[in-house]
Amino acid sequence: MKTHELFDIQDQVVAITGAASGIGLAYAEVMAVNGAKVNLIDVDEKALLEAVLWLQEKGANVHGELADVTESSTLQKAFNSIMERHGKLDIVFANAGISGGPGFLKGNGERNPAGEVENLSLDVWEKVFATNVTSILRTLQIVAPHMKRQGHGRVIVTSSISASMPESLVSSIYAISKGTVGHMVRQYAFELAKYNILVNAIAPGPVVTNIGGGRLKFEESRKPFEESAPLGKIARTSDLQGAALFLASAASSMVTGTQIVIDGGRTLGKAN
Numbered sequence: 001m002k003t004h005e006l007f008d009i010q011d012q013v014v015a016i017t018g019a020a021s022g023i024g025l026a027y028a029e030v031m032a033v034n035g036a037k038v039n040l041i042d043v044d045e046k047a048l049l050e051a052v053l054w055l056q057e058k059g060a061n062v063h064g065e066l067a068d069v070t071e072s073s074t075l076q077k078a079f080n081s082i083m084e085r086h087g088k089l090d091i092v093f094a095n096a097g098i099s100g101g102p103g104f105l106k107g108n109g110e111r112n113p114a115g116e117v118e119n120l121s122l123d124v125w126e127k128v129f130a131t132n133v134t135s136i137l138r139t140l141q142i143v144a145p146h147m148k149r150q151g152h153g154r155v156i157v158t159s160s161i162s163a164s165m166p167e168s169l170v171s172s173i174y175a176i177s178k179g180t181v182g183h184m185v186r187q188y189a190f191e192l193a194k195y196n197i198l199v200n201a202i203a204p205g206p207v208v209t210n211i212g213g214g215r216l217k218f219e220e221s222r223k224p225f226e227e228s229a230p231l232g233k234i235a236r237t238s239d240l241q242g243a244a245l246f247l248a249s250a251a252s253s254m255v256t257g258t259q260i261v262i263d264g265g266r267t268l269g270k271a272n
């Protein structure tokens, strides 16, 4: 098959949660510039409007839906509106997520009391699980019935390398939430395969975005992550666009229940 057949997403209806910034916006961009009909879902109204305008300037077929993934009613309303607009739903990126605060080590290797187990906040635990984990169940509960009726669908979750390794510089709450997400991908891929619904994840290492107050935009904060990645650098959001296109297109028709790690080799260990 030729590239344009393998990776064709023309006129596919795509919904992306957490699409107004960072990784979700990069997914939206690659979907939109390759001809998909893209629906951005986000809780940040101002950023959502800016993202929609930015994509429209590129000639994209794009709409914004204001919704909080931790609230069933607003999320249901957003998907209802997408279904009314397009009459189908082919691809859903369940991407919205938040940080859980600092890890138990600082970048210089010293212990960080704020991230140690005895000091963790149960309120933060609840909020991170609501946003990173329960939101995915909620999204699946809304979209699976549509996809079953259609006889096809793709759900692409943003997990993390934290799904398969413990973290020191990143909150344990976040790592545990993503570990759960990793298992949700396997579990629901297994259950939904009968209906031709593919469930996969993109599992990034650190990526420069606005998460955690945008700390990775600062060289000082990036340094320990860059030094522990064999490629010696961390990802930009555009580094995730190839995997997004692969998982959304015919190129991955036999792929389900998997996580594509994009981490510059970080999970292999320190090479230098």
Ligand SMILES: NC(=O)c1ccc[n+]([C@@H]2O[C@H](COP(=O)([O-])OP(=O)(O)OC[C@H]3O[C@@H](n4cnc5c(N)ncnc54)[C@H](O)[C@@H]3O)[C@@H](O)[C@H]2O)c1
Pocket: 017, 018, 019, 020, 021, 022, 023, 024, 041, 042, 043, 044, 047, 067, 068, 069, 070, 095, 096, 097, 098, 099, 131, 132, 158, 159, 160, 161, 203, 204, 205, 206, 207, 208, 209, 210, 211, 212
């Ligand atoms: N940046 C990284 O280093 C990294 C690494 C691995 C995985 N991830 C994951 O990638 C995903 C996207 O994060 P990002 O780094 O692009 O962060 P980001 O902060 O740049 O973007 C996240 C977007 O999600 C939205 N959002 C947050 N809570 C929401 C809610 N309750 N309802 C609707 N929208 C909500 C925000 O408004 C924002 O637009 C998250 O699941 C995150 O855990 C990020």
